[in-house]
Amino acid sequence: MSEAATNPYRTSLRSAADWGLVAVALPALVALVLPLGSLNGAPVGWLGGTMAPLFLIGVVLAVIAGRSAPKRVWGAWAELAGVALAWLLPFHLLKEGLDLSAGWGLWLFLVAATLLLWRVMGVLAGVPGGIRSVVVPGLFGLGLLVGWEVLVRGFQVPAILLPPPSRIAAALAANAPVLWDDFRQTVLTSVLRGYVMGCGAGFLVAILADRVPFLARGLLPLGNLASAIPVVGIAPIMVMWFGFDWQSKAAVIVVMTFFPMLINTLAGLGNSERIQLDLMRSYAAGYGRTLVKLRLPNALPFLFNGLKINSTLALIGAIVAEFFGTPVVGMGFRISTEVARMNLDIVWATIAVAALTGSGLYGALALLERATTAWHPSMRRR
């Protein structure tokens, strides 16, 4: 408002009407004349005895507060409270025992709430610092989880097809000791050892291939070949070669991670500029000193690229390999046996553990990369 007053050039429609808010209000208004759900087969409207009107009033107040806030960002926080309140409504209705699958009024109302969230996120994404880099992705993830929960419970999707997140969380808590044992076997034993061996071997062979040109010429085509090898083909063979325990899983991981690391390291070693190499030569630096002081630091962004790709490959490799034989523990073993027993909650909990582990490994590597290659042009603050 004050901006329009002080800036005579900004007299467009933007300041005349808030079209974004109009887009939010339209579905919300239509929603008011449609039922929220049904109770024992009879439709229940907004004034059908639930506390729905209170939620509606709360959301409207939040939007009004957001519009009249002196700063756009404060307004966004007020609107965010309105969004949260709107998405709490279906939980209240479920508690009242309503069947939501025919409640088009509720679903349209939630569409409007999602549009409002879109507006809020648009504002918050423009705020520099922790809000943009932590709060916005956090809200995004939370929104997905809440949407999943509400849709699955509202439309009564059978848990065998897709359980709501709350049920997966409950399964996680209830089976924590088993899941922890699986995690220890798969991640802390197989993945870490295989990952270190595969990446280490790829790195060392790359340094050798960099000195011995025919090795590079011979190995690079093999890299393409190896990346096309199906895990489900190589895994049973490795189990036959190396037995049921972690050794066979590590072997699968080595096969999967060796070439990505080799190729990235080789590319990184070739990343030094001519003039930097001339500098080292003109100060009489030999191969070893040039490698340590110039070429490896220059290769760091490439090394991290290989390490990050491999962190997820290693986890997938270990889990798939466990399908083909393992001691009676491990994430892949858990998935294959519990699927057979239709125990899908534990399967989903294991998937959640795997996903969190994968992104945790990746995130840790990304942080390490940021700390060690802050000098690199690709690491400008975003």
Added chain:
Amino acid sequence: MRLLVSDLTHRYDDLTVLDGIDLTLAEGEILAVIGPSGCGKSTLLGIAGGIVAPTSGSIRVEGEVPDGCLNPITFIFQDFALLPWRTVEDNIALVLEHHKLSAAERRERVDSGLRRMGLSEFRNALPKQLSGGMRQRVGIARALAVRPAMLLLDEPLSALDAQTRELLMDDFLELWRREKTTALYVTHNLDEALRLADRVCVLSRRPGRIRELVTIEVPRERRQEPSAQAHLAEVRGRLWHLMKAEAQMADREIARA
């Protein structure tokens, strides 16, 4: 240190870039080498610095190495060649790291380089935080840290804007006033040659041959004075006449190829 080049020829496969170069660089002399693009100026410098092996001919370095000199023949590069992950002082220290020096001497060499180039307050900055002129000052400070006996400068000011170039030329003049370091200065800029050099060597287009060696009679310190301008203008005219013909023909040959 003196540099003696005789009958030097260099080929890349079938391409002759330098042909029969004879050149002597006296102790403490600054020789500018100018010529059109692609005439082999940088190759000549690489050969003098020992990072390119010539196809034929001989190159010799004679004379005393001063006390404390760690790298007698030292380059200063056009694109500075700084390591982006090292701070200013670590970039300078890079060239000292493999020498057996006491910690105090190491620090003294880095500090004096920083001080002389006016970099003391930027010692912990990364190269990407510095202007082009400041980066080249780091390059110069790094070269000075080894107390060189001969400097090989490969178009050291070409990547900089006009004002920065003037400032750095003053830095070079100050450097050569205090230390009589022999220098081979490759450039395509006549102003730099006329400000800094004792003699100017004009190379022909490829294959590079010496067209002429011109001596600038006015000492470096007096070249800004009005009385020197007539002579400088005459030298400039002669150099430009030589360069212009070569540059035009080189241009046409590039267009044809």
